[in-house]
Amino acid sequence: MASSALRAELDCSICLSTYTDPVMLRCGHNFCRVCIDRVLDTQDQSGVYSCPECREEFQVRPVLMRNLALRNIMENLLSTQPTQTETGIFCTYCVDSPVPAVKSCLHCEASLCDKHLRGHSKSPEHVLCDSSTDLEKRKCSVHKKVLEYYCTEDAACICVYCSAGEHQRHQMEMPDETSKKKKKKLRNIHQKLITKREETEERVQSLEERRRKAQEKASGEAERVIAMFIDIRRRLDDLERKVLSEISRQEEQRSLSLSALIQKLEIKKAELSMKMRHIEELCNMTDPLTVLQEPDTGDLCDPEEGGGDEDTGGHDRQRHDGDDRDVAVISDTLHTLCDIISGIRSGIYVEGPADILLDVNTAGNNLHISDDLKIVTWTQEKQNRPKTAERFQYNQVISRRGFASGRHYWDVEGRRSGECSLWMAGMCYPSVDKRGQQSLIGYNYKSWIMCRYNNNQCSVIHDNKEIRIPDKISTNRFRICLDYEAGQLSFYELCDPISHLHTFTATFTEPLHAALCVVECSIKILGGGRNWNYPS
Template structure:
């Protein structure tokens, strides 16, 4: 038996067996620090009755629970030195007067940090969520900046293209004018050279005639009728024609330069008002407002004039005496534009009006009231009209498209001819006091509201 006991590992070596159960070792559930023994449930009852016994969870070694100086069990905790001490240490000079707690008390106090830990965990989670949110915001900002950069790059590419096209067109016009003027001047120079040669011939003939001494020879000289004074008979055709022709071939026409400056201003204005950036608004015609001589297409985009009236119900919204129709959409703010195709219409008006416009009588026509603004084509001439005040445009519209631009807050309603580049026709400036509706007036043919942007070229 002794040999068996000496060969068996001690509980201190195993750290799991009860000290008093060597023959039949069972796992220890507690350790008695005072007895330096590992105990099972059976032997724990005796040791737990003694107050001097200090119990703890089983440990692989009890040596680390002893004071390295006094070799006594560590039972206390010095809060000021933050170290575990034994009874002898608590009485030593280095810990004298310090606050000392039992290990259990100090342990429980330290475990209170769990609340702090939980708060820190929550705070860290919130911080991580905030970081994720900021990273997402940064990603979105980068995407937006990238999109804006692409949009601006595309915008300036378009501007450069428009400026290049404008430069080519202007230089082409100047070159054309130069050729025309050069040909005209060449023709005039040739004509004057002929006149100069003829005058020289007459001068020589007269000099020869004046130098003759024989009267009979002078009188018998033929073809003297064309040697009359240039101021008499036929002189106006030479000198007067020369003067007139000189005025006709005066300096080059500088209006092309003026048009160029206006076009440049239009490009800049277009950029500021978003003409080249934004998309056109979706305009649908309101059948309930259409005059009975106006037929509206199924997609509510085209208005066509018909001589035979349609049998629609008479409502307070419908135009009774003017062949007009309004849009169902109204505008109370912002910047917008929409395009129309007018190639199938001979007589038309396009513009915008207040919903309070009259629906009966002469005042209901959009050129005869102060509640509408329009562009009018009549007898191949173009006018802008508001409140019976007509302004004739200096240029006719060569393209088949017209753009109407609204800047509600700025109080501006502008009309443009649609070809590349776009050309400004006129801008009304006022203060809008009501919502605005698009309005079409068709007195011949049809007008179509276009969807999306189209490239227009000036017909040759």
């Protein structure tokens, strides 16, 4: 076995590893062929060549001579070195006592232990990696040389021969430098991903909280509905028992009354039968004196006939009174059922489909809006609301919601408070002007309005065109009906029967909002609904 001193003499001074295909310069120093070729390649640009060991200069690139004797020694030496076995990767240079390698030198293509790693780790040319790394993956697939450069144009790792070949005119970088740039870019991406992940986690938590609240709300609503229907069933059962009990009571009372009447009539019937038999006996008598001595037969019939009429009349009155009681019970039952149904609707639907609520943000400063957003009242006292783009300059206000489809209606009632009072009710687009003369509802092409004057006169206005209603109005209650798809807006007077006043026809292009205007008066929104059906 070679000693450690002999092994030191067999190391290349360039790669600090055992000679591989050793060659000799004219000065007598030996190197690995690959190592000295790489050094001479770097000296080509200056045109001056020198020995890396003794620094002897050569005018022309020296010829490399194979050292056959040294080559034979290296082959015999390498034949005794340990190779990778099932126990792991061993140090290339620990021949006498093999030690597991901890690093691999890409420059020398050797596996090293801590002892032989010292010289390689001090040289920047010697790139180290984990001993478990497959070195074949770090070699050029074409030239089988270590990948030493990075081509930025082709984004590929290349060897020294590739750099002098197809990548000759490309921009080159050292792998370490390119790796640092890529790591910096990856760190930035990683930080952005962390931020996005945190944002995603926050959104997930927010959605989970919303889902939890939705589940709690649904559970609460389910419990409320269950309790409501339990109460409805209880009320219906109570109502059923009450009605059946009333029917039984009336039936029993009627039965007793009829039984008494039947008994009385049976007595009358017996009396009449007895009188009939007496009359028949008189008719069969042959003695005229006996017949003439009997009382007049008319006296026998008159009282009974009157009593019969009285009894029959009483029976008829009793029958009619019973019918009236039945109707009263049914009417009371129906009213109770209506109350229950109304309770169901109000319990399930908090706000109706066509509920109209006024938008305070659009109300003029001389308008007072009630807390339930249903009544608008003119007032001389300024409300000191902020001046915004959506607030009307004049005494006008529109509703919060609009209708962009379907058929809807809503009712209003006007109330006077001055001698010069008038009010307007209708619909408009939300994009109607809020300031200037053109903002008055009815006096632009974006609003349709009905105007109620103090002298019981009425008119409809659109696009500054007024149409007078010829008849005087007898009520302050009106209905506005919208058929959006048909392009019709109709006004009705809520009298008995309902009276049609006017219908506007247009092609609606925006949602329509309720619009109100008051001067020395107030308007109350009474309610609304869907799918109205009145004659035009």
